Amino acid sequence: MPSLLPEEEISLLTSSLTETLLILRFKNGLFHLEERVKDSKMEYAMTDKGVELVHARNNTNVTIDPSVFLIEINPRVPGHQEVFAVEYTYGIDYFALHMLAALSPPHALASQSDDENAEKDDIALKTIVRSLCEPLPPQRRYPSHVVFIPLDRGGTFVGAKPLPEELAQYVVESQVFLEKGEVLKDPEKEGRWPFVAYFVVVARLTGAEGRAQAQTMGELVRGAFENVAVEESLVHKGEYHIELPSQDCQTLRIEENLLPGTFQR
Numbered sequence: 613m614p615s616l617l618p619e620e621e622i623s624l625l626t627s628s629l630t631e632t633l634l635i636l637r638f639k640n641g642l643f644h645l646e647e648r649v650k651d652s653k654m655e656y657a658m659t660d661k662g663v664e665l666v667h668a669r670n671n672t673n674v675t676i677d678p679s680v681f682l683i684e685i686n687p688r689v690p691g692h693q694e695v696f697a698v699e700y701t702y703g704i705d706y707f708a709l710h711m712l713a714a715l716s717p718p719h720a721l722a723s724q725s726d727d728e729n730a731e732k733d734d735i736a737l738k739t740i741v742r743s744l745c746e747p748l749p750p751q752r753r754y755p756s757h758v759v760f761i762p763l764d765r766g767g768t769f770v771g772a773k774p775l776p777e778e779l780a781q782y783v784v785e786s787q788v789f790l791e792k793g794e795v796l797k798d799p800e801k802e803g804r805w806p807f808v809a810y811f812v813v814v815a816r817l818t819g820a821e822g823r824a825q826a827q828t829m830g831e832l833v834r835g836a837f838e839n840v841a842v843e844e845s846l847v848h849k850g851e852y853h854i855e856l857p858s859q860d861c862q863t864l865r866i867e868e869n870l871l872p873g874t875f876q877r
Contacts, residue, residue, distance in 0.1 A: 613701050613756055614823075616665040621649050621678050628680045636685075641713045642706055644690045646683040651676045661827035662834075693810050696785040697756040700814045703748040712741050755823040756784075757813045757830035761837050762805040766798030772809060773838045782829045785812040809837065 615622060629645045655668040689695055689706045699705050716737050747753070769790045775783065788809045790796070799805045813830040815822035 613697060614753060616654065616823075617649065618653055621652060621654075624678060625649065625680055628682075632682060632685065638687065640716055641687060642689050642710045644684070644686040644688055646685075647680045648683055650679045650681060652678050661824060662831045664827065693758050693785065693787075693812055696812045697758050697814075700784055700812070701748075701753050701756045703752075704745060709741060709744055712737065712744070716741070751818060753822075754818055755815045755826040757815075757826040759811045759813060759830045759834050760807050761809045761811075761834065763796060763799050763808050764805075766796050766801075769794045769796055769808075775833060775836055779829065779833050779836055782813050782815070782826075783811045783833065784814050786810065811837070 617625075625647055629647060632645065633639075633643060653668055654665045656663055657666045657669075659666065689710050690698075695706045716734060769792060771792055772788050774780070786809065789807055790809075811830070811833050813826055813833055815826040815829070817825050
């Protein structure tokens with residue numbers, strides 16, 4: 613993010629999502645909604661910077677106006693990786709807004725209240741919430757790229773090697789989803805590729821240059837990430853040495869040709 617969709621398609625998404633919430637009588641709070649643009653002027657394609665939105669090359673419906681359709685709606689904040697990306701790029705803290713919205717009384721109760729001070733407090737709270745919903749100006753938005761790492765093989769999860777420092781400095785949030793010792797089935801046989809980890813990569817530049825930087829660094833992070841999954845039999849035989857760092861217990865390094873059963877902390 614930010615999105616590369618044309619402004620008219622973003623406006624179409626915004627108006628459609630707002631209308632959906634109002635039809636369902638939602639008025640306060642944060643919501644997670646997903647819609648898709650049909651007959652968009654853009655399409656996803658593989659580029660030298662990874663998968664990216666580009667102008668549709670084979671758009672036969674050039675005379676058809678784009679439309680949208682709803683995929684998902686939930687009365688909650690988005691997934692935490694998206695929440696972090698929005699905060700770093702747009703300066704909007706969804707978690708803080710969600711808590712503030714919970715402090716505001718329902719509209720029906722607020723309108724029935726005879727307490728003048730309570731009404732003033734409600735107006736002040738809503739003013740604060742609205743002000744915190746304002747995104748940073750474009751010249752201060754640092755693009756972000758959420759990188760998901762899917763499982764690529766089966767085995768027993770031992771850990772993940774730390775990223776090189778030159779890449780880690782662009783990562784503001786990350787998480788490894790698997791636990792040490794977790795047995796993983798071969799995704800090729802299962803037909804399912806669960807996520808091993810995610811990284812929120814934020815550029816140091818703004819605008820188009822920043823977006824290109826975030827994309828490039830994100831793909832470098834994807835290529836550099838190495839999770840360690842070995843056959844169960846090797847773990848039981850003690851043919852691997854596991855070094856546990858003193859601070860980050862989720863980051864493990866595995867080495868061969870060391871004395872079996874030797875652990876260092």
